[in-house]
Amino acid sequence: MTTSRASMTAACLAAALCFAALARAEAPVPASKGETVIASATVTATVVKVDQETREVTLRSEDGEEVSFVASEDVKNLAQMKPGDVVTATYAEALAYEVMKGGEMVAPASVVGGAAAEPGERPAAGIARQTTATVMITEIDRKAPSVTFKGPQGNVRTIKVMHPEKLEGVSVGDTVQLTFTEAFGIKVEPAPQK
Numbered sequence: 739m740t741t742s743r744a745s746m747t748a749a750c751l752a753a754a755l756c757f758a759a760l761a762r763a764e765a766p767v768p769a770s771k772g773e774t775v776i777a778s779a780t781v782t783a784t785v786v787k788v789d790q791e792t793r794e795v796t797l798r799s800e801d802g803e804e805v806s807f808v809a810s811e812d813v814k815n816l817a818q819m820k821p822g823d824v825v826t827a828t829y830a831e832a833l834a835y836e837v838m839k840g841g842e843m844v845a846p847a848s849v850v851g852g853a854a855a856e857p858g859e860r861p862a863a864g865i866a867r868q869t870t871a872t873v874m875i876t877e878i879d880r881k882a883p884s885v886t887f888k889g890p891q892g893n894v895r896t897i898k899v900m901h902p903e904k905l906e907g908v909s910v911g912d913t914v915q916l917t918f919t920e921a922f923g924i925k926v927e928p929a930p931q932k
Contacts, residue, residue, distance in 0.1 A: 772836030785823040815861045822929030831920040841913035843890040844872035866921035875912045
């Protein structure tokens with residue numbers, strides 16, 4: 739498998755994990771080298787009205803606010819959406835980093851993957867993007883504590899270190915491989931049975 743194909747597979751996996759998180763409370767998270775910081779947010783709304791001719795959809799959020807929009811032609815399964823159905827949207831992001839002794843800076847590279855429900859199924863879709871870059875540590879301020887990085891294009895950025903103990907064994911000249919993954923998934927489920 740080539741590197742770009744492996745990266746695309748990783749992006750599709752991120753989208754699949756986003757779908758899995760929507761489908762059940764817990765989704766397995768693959769182990770990674772280094773450290774990973776993960777955050778996610780989920781919102782739900784109830785379908786109030788669907789006008790199949792104009793493609794206008796009205797949703798009511800959990801706090802009672804109603805929002806209307808026109809679904810684009812990209813929404814292939816609008817006919818399966820009915821009043822009372824529940825729309826769930828989840829956004830997740832993860833930043834993984836690994837400090838390496840020595841090494842070279844590598845310019846950012848991104849891959850994007852996505853999927854949508856099959857024709858005739860309830861509307862659902864997911865998309866994920868993963869960006870990887872390798873930067874070099876040019877300065878470490880253990881008192882602050884902070885680390886200054888230099889990117890492949892010469893850009894410089896200083897960040898505060900949340901856990902100073904993680905700086906143990908880290909030196910100027912080390913490289914850090916950064917992988918940022920973000921995924922968005924949305925699905926429509928039937929109205930709950932009463």
